[in-house]
Amino acid sequence: MLPSSFEYHRPTTIDEALDLLASLGDDAKVLAGGQSLIPMMKLRFAAPAHLVDINRIEGLDAIEEVGDELHIGALVRHNQLARSDLINSKYHMIAAAAPQIADPLVRNLGTIGGSLTHCDPSGDLGAVMLAADARVTLRSKDGEREMAIADFLADTFQAAIEPNELLTAVKLTSPTGSYGGTYLKLERKIGDYATVAVATRLSMSNGTIGGAGIGLTSVGLTNIKATDAETALSGQAPSPELFAEAGRLAAAASSPVSDVRGSDAYKRHMVEVYVRRGLTLAAEMAGAA
Amino acid sequence: MEVTLTVNGTAHTVDVEPRELLVHVLREDLRLTGTHIGCDTTSCGACTVLLDGTPVKSCTMFAVQADGREVTTVEGLKQDGQLHPIQAAFKEEHGLQCGFCTPGMMLTGAALLKENASPSDEEVRWAISGNICRCTGYMNIVKAIQTAGQQMAASTTES
Numbered sequence A: 001m002l003p004s005s006f007e008y009h010r011p012t013t014i015d016e017a018l019d020l021l022a023s024l025g026d027d028a029k030v031l032a033g034g035q036s037l038i039p040m041m042k043l044r045f046a047a048p049a050h051l052v053d054i055n056r057i058e059g060l061d062a063i064e065e066v067g068d069e070l071h072i073g074a075l076v077r078h079n080q081l082a083r084s085d086l087i088n089s090k091y092h093m094i095a096a097a098a099p100q101i102a103d104p105l106v107r108n109l110g111t112i113g114g115s116l117t118h119c120d121p122s123g124d125l126g127a128v129m130l131a132a133d134a135r136v137t138l139r140s141k142d143g144e145r146e147m148a149i150a151d152f153l154a155d156t157f158q159a160a161i162e163p164n165e166l167l168t169a170v171k172l173t174s175p176t177g178s179y180g181g182t183y184l185k186l187e188r189k190i191g192d193y194a195t196v197a198v199a200t201r202l203s204m205s206n207g208t209i210g211g212a213g214i215g216l217t218s219v220g221l222t223n224i225k226a227t228d229a230e231t232a233l234s235g236q237a238p239s240p241e242l243f244a245e246a247g248r249l250a251a252a253a254s255s256p257v258s259d260v261r262g263s264d265a266y267k268r269h270m271v272e273v274y275v276r277r278g279l280t281l282a283a284e285m286a287g288a289a
Numbered sequence B: 001m002e003v004t005l006t007v008n009g010t011a012h013t014v015d016v017e018p019r020e021l022l023v024h025v026l027r028e029d030l031r032l033t034g035t036h037i038g039c040d041t042t043s044c045g046a047c048t049v050l051l052d053g054t055p056v057k058s059c060t061m062f063a064v065q066a067d068g069r070e071v072t073t074v075e076g077l078k079q080d081g082q083l084h085p086i087q088a089a090f091k092e093e094h095g096l097q098c099g100f101c102t103p104g105m106m107l108t109g110a111a112l113l114k115e116n117a118s119p120s121d122e123e124v125r126w127a128i129s130g131n132i133c134r135c136t137g138y139m140n141i142v143k144a145i146q147t148a149g150q151q152m153a154a155s156t157t158e159s
Helices: A014-027 A037-042 A078-083 A085-090 A092-100 A104-109 A112-118 A124-131 A227-233 A240-253 A264-285 B022-029 B085-092 B102-115 B121-127 B139-158
Strands: A007-009 A028-031 A050-053 A063-066 A069-073 A135-140 A143-148 A166-173 A178-186 A196-205 A208-217 B002-007 B010-015 B048-051 B054-057 B070-072
Touching (some): A014 A135, A014 A166, A028 A037, A069 A112, A078 A104, A078 A112, A085 A092, A092 A178, A104 B054, A112 A124, A112 A166, A124 A178, A124 A196, A124 A208, A208 A227, A208 A264, A227 A240, A240 A264, B022 B048, B048 B102, B054 B102, B102 B139, B121 B139
Parallel strands (some): A007 A050, B002 B070
Antiparallel strands (some): A135 A143, A196 A208, B002 B010
16 A cells, blocks of 8 residues: 655754754654554545654653653664663563564664654553653744643543654653552453553652552553542552552543444443552552552 | 665665655666565565664565665575575474565564574564564474574684
8 A cells, every 4th residue: 555645854953853844844753663653644544745754863762861861862762662671670661562463573773752742542552651750842933841641631532732842852750769650451362452541650658658649551542641530549549449540430430332343331340440450560669559 | 765785795776766666676786586575554564674683574665665775585595596594494393384574584583683692482582573484384494494593603603
């Protein structure tokens, strides 16, 4: 299948890319890993007149700690996350999710920036970043701004990014003290979209839960941040009853639809189960179970 | 747009439309038809090639993106008239039936063995989980990749 014709641009610096995006406006799409965009173009769901290929821009593929934050460059590939010692040692939700994204070949090209900007409700990293309270850095010729991931993942396939902007980095606060997290994904087979997936994290503070994060995949119009469940956990001592209650609250925040992967009732139930299991695992990792 | 791809060690300069996928250029311009188009929707891995040594789906990458980079197709596995150990092992272990997925399986397998010469069953299955085979049930593919790893390790020890 051939996509519609387009003009191809290959900037080698961020400034060059931003100039192109500013002048091409709505007619341009950014090409990162291409693992969602190219299939969409082949199916003619997307037909941009211009593609701005950012793969040759240097400096967008770093995973690094800066002060008390983790910075992930927009061009970091999923397999790069999966193999990163830093990620595997400290950032449990990302470490659990990265090897479960799509399949190994797609992970060799797919990027975090592309995945988040694609804003697919079945995207795995969206749920993780919601649970992590991450922020994205958006750059244009006019400057730079940071946005909470919950605002960025605005609607189905519609991230809150302007046509002249480039997502350059994803940032999150590094966890400290006792903490744990994971990503549990129910899928029919590798490479399929999640039937349901759940990112959970907990940090402990003097025997009670200091902070919690829960993000949901494939159960709504966007990835969902289960804020009621997060609030219910905060300040409480971990217990099976508390985690069960968080599961019920997260399930109530989801709005899955019935499809070939399962009924809405089944998916809602699996949200409850996975939130409970994920929190239990996170608490064990934090040494609080 | 003119691009230069180094395919199986030989540089080729070809004039392509930006919308042409890498697999199109390999098959139609360079006549390297060992790279197959299966699902054409990023699911099956029949079109797998190595891009600078890393397995990717060539139906989900524009040829212009590969400008200046090294591509290895199944035709590039054979060296000096000798089958690559992974090709020999697929033959030996009967790692194929219809053969459609085989080029992709062998390239993904070869890339795995570069990193891990003696992968477990699970490691092989994980590595090839982006390549679909509808004939074999995977048993002999897994065996073939492991056999190739053993043979490569043995020949490294000898030399």
